Amino acid sequence: MGSAKSEGSLKVDGFTIDEGIKNQLEAYRLQQAKSDTAVPENHPILKRQNRITPIVKGLEGIVKKHLGEAPRFNPDTGNKKAESILKELAYALAQTEGYGGKIEGFNDELARSYLGQVSTATGNPIFGNMTQLIRIILDLNFANPDNEQYDKNSPLAQLISYIAVKKDKPSNRSNYERQVMGEKWNMLGEDGRAIPRTFTERSGIKLKPYATSSEAFGELERAGTYELQGIISKLPKTYKPSNN
Numbered sequence: 720m721g722s723a724k725s726e727g728s729l730k731v732d733g734f735t736i737d738e739g740i741k742n743q744l745e746a747y748r749l750q751q752a753k754s755d756t757a758v759p760e761n762h763p764i765l766k767r768q769n770r771i772t773p774i775v776k777g778l779e780g781i782v783k784k785h786l787g788e789a790p791r792f793n794p795d796t797g798n799k800k801a802e803s804i805l806k807e808l809a810y811a812l813a814q815t816e817g818y819g820g821k822i823e824g825f826n827d828e829l830a831r832s833y834l835g836q837v838s839t840a841t842g843n844p845i846f847g848n849m850t851q852l853i854r855i856i857l858d859l860n861f862a863n864p865d866n867e868q869y870d871k872n873s874p875l876a877q878l879i880s881y882i883a884v885k886k887d888k889p890s891n892r893s894n895y896e897r898q899v900m901g902e903k904w905n906m907l908g909e910d911g912r913a914i915p916r917t918f919t920e921r922s923g924i925k926l927k928p929y930a931t932s933s934e935a936f937g938e939l940e941r942a943g944t945y946e947l948q949g950i951i952s953k954l955p956k957t958y959k960p961s962n963n
Contacts, residue, residue: 726913732899736907736914739896740921743936746893747943749950759950764943767887774883779864781807782875790866794857801853808878809833815885837881840901842933845874901932 727737749762759765785800786792792801809830810822816833818825831849838847845852856875861868870876885894900914907913912928915935919926924938 726908727917729907729913731896731903731907731914734896734899736900736917737921739900740917742893742896743900743939744922747939748946749943759947762943762947762950764940764947771880771883771887774886775879778808778811778879778882781811782862782864782879786863789863790868791859791862792857797857798853801856802849804856804875805834805849805852805878806830808882812837812882812885815882834878837878840898840933841877841881842931843874843877846878897932897936901936904932904935905929 727740728735731739746763746767749759782804785804806825806827807822810818810825812833813825813829818829827849831847834849834852835847838844845855852874855873856862859870859873859875861870862873862875863869864876887894904914905911908916914932915926915930918924918935922939922942924935924942926935926938
């Protein structure tokens with residue numbers, strides 16, 4: 720087995736593992752706080768959320784266009800609507816990867832192919848089964864994003880979130896590195912563990928031997944979110960005594 724230093728220097732499609740992990744850490748964790756009294760606008764999670772939120776809203780517009788004011792689909796007659804939504808979302812994803820054709824030429828086979836990529840990237844097989852995904856969407860009690868009961872953890876919401884992150888232009892480099900590292904997660908090093916091992920060493924997040932890249936980067940994002948919540952919770956309040 721190579722040393723940690725030599726493993727981190729391994730090239731992964733033009734960048735080293737160390738470079739890729741460093742960029743991932745910077746994408747989710749605050750490197751230096753501005754002050755202990757200001758809202759941490761420079762926190763990468765907050766900046767990322769502020770960029771991604773309008774993108775999510777735009778993609779949710781695809782769903783609302785087909786649903787209208789209805790809170791959910793009619794399970795008996797909504798199949799075509801759900802299918803059209805998935806096709807348009809898959810087309811939006813394809814555009815982030817350089818697809819230049821018009822949606823009229825974007826057939827079901829292409830849609831399934833791009834949705835299958837989501838399945839591979841997230842480790843969730845449901846996105847690779849369009850028939851089952853349509854069925855799940857039709858069964859949502861509240862599929863309209865405008866409804867307060869809209870489930871932001873549903874496969875539909877997860878798909879929209881995934882595409883929104885891919886469309887996030889300022890973090891394209893980080894997104895690309897994360898995707899490449901995910902694809903080669905257990906392929907580098909003498910035992911195939913160079914990337915996850917470096918991830919643990921640099922992030923401090925311990926992983927079980929066969930944790931997936933999606934799980935690892937998900938934990939990194941959660942850690943950054945908790946850090947942000949902790950910073951915000953400590954900001955001065957008129958009703959709380961000063962720590963000084």
